Amino acid sequence: MAKKKLEKASDHYLMELTKDGDEDAFRIIVQRYKDPLTNYIYRIINDYDTAIDISQEVFIRVYRKASSYQPLAAFSTWIYRISTNLAINEIRKRKKYFTVSIFSRLNDYENSYYEMPYSDESALNPEEEIGQIQLRSKVREVLNSLPIKYRIPLLLRELEDYSYDDIAKIVGVPQGTIKSRINRGRYILKNKLKDFQERI
Amino acid sequence: MKNCRKTIKLLSPYLDRELDALKMKLVDDHLGHCRACQERIDDMKATSLSIRSLTPIKTPPRYEDVVLAKIRLSGDEQFVPTLGQFFTPFRMKVAFSFCASLFLIFIVSIAVHYSPPTQKSSTTLDSAAVKKSLTDDSRPEYLLTDHGNLVSTKPQKMLGQRFRQWPQPGLNARSVEKKLGRNPFYLIKIHHQLPLNEEDILEGELLLEDLIRLNNHILSQNEDGQLTCPPCFKKLEPMTFYPTVKRKKDNFKSSPAWQQNGNLLFTQYKD
Numbered sequence: 001m002a003k004k005k006l007e008k009a010s011d012h013y014l015m016e017l018t019k020d021g022d023e024d025a026f027r028i029i030v031q032r033y034k035d036p037l038t039n040y041i042y043r044i045i046n047d048y049d050t051a052i053d054i055s056q057e058v059f060i061r062v063y064r065k066a067s068s069y070q071p072l073a074a075f076s077t078w079i080y081r082i083s084t085n086l087a088i089n090e091i092r093k094r095k096k097y098f099t100v101s102i103f104s105r106l107n108d109y110e111n112s113y114y115e116m117p118y119s120d121e122s123a124l125n126p127e128e129e130i131g132q133i134q135l136r137s138k139v140r141e142v143l144n145s146l147p148i149k150y151r152i153p154l155l156l157r158e159l160e161d162y163s164y165d166d167i168a169k170i171v172g173v174p175q176g177t178i179k180s181r182i183n184r185g186r187y188i189l190k191n192k193l194k195d196f197q198e199r200i
Numbered sequence: 201m202k203n204c205r206k207t208i209k210l211l212s213p214y215l216d217r218e219l220d221a222l223k224m225k226l227v228d229d230h231l232g233h234c235r236a237c238q239e240r241i242d243d244m245k246a247t248s249l250s251i252r253s254l255t256p257i258k259t260p261p262r263y264e265d266v267v268l269a270k271i272r273l274s275g276d277e278q279f280v281p282t283l284g285q286f287f288t289p290f291r292m293k294v295a296f297s298f299c300a301s302l303f304l305i306f307i308v309s310i311a312v313h314y315s316p317p318t319q320k321s322s323t324t325l326d327s328a329a330v331k332k333s334l335t336d337d338s339r340p341e342y343l344l345t346d347h348g349n350l351v352s353t354k355p356q357k358m359l360g361q362r363f364r365q366w367p368q369p370g371l372n373a374r375s376v377e378k379k380l381g382r383n384p385f386y387l388i389k390i391h392h393q394l395p396l397n398e399e400d401i402l403e404g405e406l407l408l409e410d411l412i413r414l415n416n417h418i419l420s421q422n423e424d425g426q427l428t429c430p431p432c433f434k435k436l437e438p439m440t441f442y443p444t445v446k447r448k449k450d451n452f453k454s455s456p457a458w459q460q461n462g463n464l465l466f467t468q469y470k471d
Binding site: 023027030031039043048051052055060063064092135139143154157158159163164182183186190193194 | 209211213216243244246248250251253254255256257259260263266270271274288
């Protein structure tokens with residue numbers, strides 16, 4: 001099949017092809033999900049190198065489980081569920097054995113090589129630009145300080161635009177719990193950011 | 201909807217468009233006239249926007265090639281978790297709790313099995329007391345006769361079902377020992393309304409030495425020949441009865457006089 005057709009194919013169809021050993025189909029899946037998945041995992045564990053490793057591990061698992069894949073639910077829900085579980089495992093491991101990536105300390109990925117240009121920043125004056133950078137840094141800090149049970153549903157909602165129902169499936173808790181966790185997470189973030197914004 | 205407290209809970213799902221049409225309209229109406237809630241939803245929108253404005257992380261070049269190379273290198277075998285992946289903290293906790301409970305049960309059962317019966321203090325019975333008490337209305341319950349037997353001076357109060365199932369006269373020390381095994385939690389009592397005489401002591405009746413031997417954890421004889429037993433003795437209820445006086449089976453069952461005459465009884469000792 002032509003590459004262009006593959007790029008437009010659904011996830012389920014691509015997985016069917018992957019089952020039959022079509023490497024190109026799997027490559028399309030990886031291309032489709034590599035950035036959002038890595039971004040999502042990075043926001044959970046706050047370590048770029050580990051986020052890359054985990055996202056690769058997710059794709060390896062998807063490939064290996066392709067033969068037993070059943071298109072009962074959305075593919076994205078499934079792949080995010082795997083990512084969430086692996087990220088939580090990594091956090092537990094880190095709690096047990098404190099690990100720090102020396103490379104992520106040396107490089108601030110978000111403000112250097114991998115940074116996407118912020119759309120309105122070109123129109124800002126230098127002071128406003130510094131204010132924006134400080135705010136984003138604070139948001140990152142506050143987000144990282146948020147308990148994991150609030151952080152994951154909030155990230156899935158804000159970064160990936162998942163519905164509460166999908167988030168409940170990904171995290172594996174009832175929808176009502178997700179609703180209250182997102183509400184609570186937003187409330188904590190709002191209070192912490194409000195203090196910061198008032199100070200600057 | 202006039203109540204702010206009710207609305208606050210709905211603000212987050214309202215922002216995410218996760219409410220049904222009716223609730224959406226109620227929140228809309230409330231926000232229309234409540235400045236405080238309007239500020240709250242604005243703050244929430246700003247928070248949401250600040251998260252969304254975070255710079256998206258991008259993967260390094262040739263990411264797909266690395267993934268496919270890793271798949272090829274690792275082969276096509278099914279995923280088998282390593283020991284570290286298998287023993288997650290949760291599983292470790294469950295396994296540890298299970299092992300701890302098993303260990304605790306083991307220790308408790310060992311302690312119960314090997315713990316000696318309580319013998320902190322003892323009460324004393326002797327022959328002189330027997331003779332004296334036989335004429336006394338307030339006679340003690342267990343006495344030592346001149347024949348060297350432990351007797352009861354009070355009417356037998358309890359003859360349970362077990363007694364009727366065991367009309368076995370003539371038990372001797374060996375057969376009793378065989379029945380009871382080596383369980384120290386059996387105490388032997390001889391119930392007797394009247395003092396024993398030669399006619400009442402029939403073949404197979406247990407003598408004091410036998411009683412002591414069978415109950416070496418419970419009854420003991422001191423240097424003065426006094427029979428001692430722990431104070432908890434009287435608190436225990438008799439449960440099992442083994443009559444030993446040689447009588448005819450019919451009489452044995454029917455005659456109430458039997459219950460008041462010579463019977464050798466075994467009492468199960470309860471914790």
